Amino acid sequence: ALRDVNVLLDRERSEVIASSSGGQDDSTPFNTDTHNSIADVNVKSDSGRSEGGSKSSGLCFSDRQSPIDYILVYRKSSSQTERREVFERNIRAEGLQTEKEASLINSDVIFLKIHAPWEVLCRYAEMMNIRMPFRVEKHVTKLRGWFPSRPVKFDNSSVPDLEGNQNFTAPFSRSRIHHFIITNRETFFNNATKSRIVHHILQRVRYEDGKNKMGLHRLLNNNCYEAAFPLHEGSYYSQSSNRTQAQNHRHLLYECWAWWGVWYKHQPLDLIRTYFGEKIGLYFAWLGWYTGMLVPAALVGLLVFLYGVFTLDQFQVSKEICQATDIIMCPICDQYCPYLRLSDSCVYAKVTYLFDNGATVFFAVFMAVWATVFLEFWKRRRAALAYDWDLIDWEEQEDEVRPQFEAKYSKKERMNPISGKPEPYQAFTDKYSRLVVSTSGIFFMILIVIAAVFGIVIYRVITVSTFAAFGWALIRNNSQVATTGTAVCINFCVIMLLNVLYEKVALLLTNLEQPRTESEWENSFTLKMFLFQFVNLNSSTFYIAFFLGRFTGRPGSYLRLLNRWKLEECHPSGCLIDLCMQMGIIMVLKQTWNDVMELGYPLIQNWWTKQRIRREHGDPTFPQWERDYNLQPMNAYGLFDEYLEMILQFGFTTIFVAAFPLAPLLALLNNIIEIRLDAYKFVSLWRRPLPTQAKDIGIWYGILEGLGILAVITNAFVIAVTSDFIPRLVYAYKYGPCLVGYVNASLSVFQVSDFEKRSRPKTNGSELLGEAVQYCRYRDYREPPDATEPYSYTLQFWHVLAARLAFIIVFEHMVFAIKTLISYLIPDLPKDLRERMRREKHLIQELMYEAELERLQREKKKKKNAPPDDGHRP
Secondary structure (H helix, E strand, O other): HHHHHHHHHHHHHHHHHHOOOOOOOOOOOOOOOOOOOOOOOOOOOOOOOOOOOHHOOOOOOOOOOOOEEEEEEEEEEOHHHHHHHHHHHHHHOOOOEEEEEEEOOOOOOOEEEEEEEEEHHHHHHOOOOOOEEEEEEEEEOOOOOOOOOOOOOOOOHHHHOOOOOOOEEEEEHHHHHHHHOOHHHHHHOOHHHHHHHHHHHHHOEEOOOOHHHHHHHHHHHOOOOEEEEOOOOOOOOOOOOOOOHHHOOOHHHHHHHHHHHOOOOOHHHHHHHHHHHHHHHHHHHHHHHOOOOOOOOHHHHHHHHHHHHHHHHOOOOHHHHHHOOEEEOOOOOOOOOOOOHHHHHHHHHHHHHHHHHOOHHHHHHHHHHHHHHHHHHHHHHHHHHHHOOOOOOOOOOHHHHHEHHHHHOOOOOOEOOOOEEEOOOOOOOHHHHHHHHEEEEHHHHHHHHHHHHHHHHHHHHHHHHHHHOOOOOOHHOOOOOHHHHHHHHHHHHHHHHHHHHHHHHHHHHHHHHHHEEHHHHHHHHHHHHHHHHHHHHHHHHHHHEEEOOOOEEOOOEOEOOOOEOOOOEEEEEEEEHHHHHHHHHHHHHHHHHHHHHHHHHHHHHHHHHHHHHHHHHHHOOOHHHHHHHHHEEEOOOOOHHHHHHHHHHHHHHHHHHOOOOHHHHHHHHHHHHHHHHHHHHHHHHHHOOOOOOOOOOOOOHHHHHHHHHHHHHHHHHHHHHOHHHHHHHHHHOOOHHHHOOOOHHEEEEEEEHHHHHHOOOOOOOOOHOOOOEEEEEEEEOEEEOOOOOOEEEEEEHHHHHHHHHHHHHHHHHHHHHHHHHHHHHHHOOOOHHHHHHHHHHHHHHHHHHHHHHHHHHHHHHHHHHOOOOOOOOO
């Protein structure tokens, strides 16, 4: 439709020249970048457009008329003066206006203020195909899905007329300027759009005579400029609590979004998008959608846990364990571990049942389906946002070649098949040899993680014996739990230390690959960092879930590490309690650590800067550019850290959720805090990031899909291998009704005299039975010592093994079939949105037809009123 519009209106160029000088219109004012109209809110603009004191608030040039659209910061003592002078001269040649001012705190720091006049904005808005509001209003009803309800609702009553009318938009064109709604030239392009245009210009201005010596990004990398950022729209805080009297958009965002008192409300996504740009708006939209989708998952997980609580007293297995005072268990470590009654593990058996009950399988299937529904409905939500934010037809421009790539391959060039211009070229052999080296580095780092996990295993093996010989009876009798708890805490510290190493290694390997463009570099770095941190965070969990206690052998014939240390065994109540402790501690500690660091570090940095300035200069009033410069810059990798934290949490929530049903609840509580914490950072602690456009969340969506597939596989193995669900099911249907006698059938008998010398306990267990223990029990399905083939596997073992394999196959195929069916049944584009897009195309075509007809009628009338021809022809 837009191509038809362009073709039809190209004929109007001759008429536009006269009308472009005025450019005024009587149509309803329209906020260009948000479909939540805030025109009726009494927002005092600090950009120099309002009367009075706002023009002196540090957002304008010294004339108090030209608003500042961008700030560059450098030091006079820098040695690259010549490059800056050439760069700034070329900036002014592009039509931008500049003004310099020294810092009030440090005279060596110079602020270069940049303003883009109307003519420059129009020229580059046309070049960048920025969509602006057209002269036809459309009444929009926001798309609202039936599932799920979002818990952080933005209260529209706090801002009058937040949802108003929208106009159709089209790529801006100076030749058709009279078709756009321009009630005021100063407000036609909002601050975010102006900053984006100025940044686009700065990235294409030369600083030296040479075909590749251009761009602000390179000057920042060369330390020619110290910082570059758009200004915040004034202060975020005021004494007034009346949100309809917000001082600026930043203040409005703080009151209605970043303030902790509105944690239960929806986010003002359109206002976020207007102020921070579409890329950041999409992140918060995704985070809010993910948090809302966690509500049903958390409720179902809590119901599964409560089901275990309310049915605990009726569970036959825990009853038998608690009543088995005459069953003596074999020691779980060498020499120091004493004999224990099975009834001593009564509490652990009950706790295990809370997470391992009949509802576990249902919850695992539910979470696998939930992950698919979450992704499918997010695609629909993203499509609705793309339509509302005019991103349907937006195409990301081809990234510029990275300066490092150009410097490395400047001598090798080839013709670009699209642009027809010469460009640096990386040979096939060089590219893939670097890729092989990088891949080898990735595998080497994974081996380091495995080595760290191996170290934790050795710690657990040694410590369990140490705790068993401890003087305190409480620790001695709970040596297994004490070992697991301390090992998890040590593992968490190792995880945090390795994370610092991984970032440096990922940077090294990514730069070694020499990606051609910034997007290729970002995708490569993202994939490496996610892989490193995912393996680092989950390797110990995989060990506990699938390897702990699986390859220890049996009493009298233990498998040993380096022929010395006996491998660790599971608790008599099972390995699931260890997995639950691992997930609970890691999840709580990591989320708490991330929240403290995200808020604490920039908060302390800003506080320290303020205190230093106050000690040295008193408490003067600084202009906005000075206040913003003293804030913390956004992370060097943009939204990478925010996405990575949430994606890792998503994996932790779904992959082992069958063993820890409370994981979605913990994630939900954390995310409610995370939304406001991130909002507070963006609004009050960080400099304003450059507003950028994006259509989706990028490579992260593919990672989410991969985690959803991995979750199905791991949950199938957790239920089949780690949980006791399958052995109980086999026993109930094959050997005994209602699980009566299950505990006795799941324990094998061992004759104490068959112990190896180094495995024989120091005590003979006479303190338990009044006499020396002759036989002890252990978790396995083996023949008794007096059988024809002592300690060989029983028939029940093979039944359980066959049932486990069958369950894995059936579970995976069933869940994958359900996921595929759901993906097929849920269209990516909502039906009402598809109809609205067709309707918009139809209306735009009618509009263009009417506009062309009106133009022809004016021309005909003009010819009719023209003076008569005198008969002479030139």
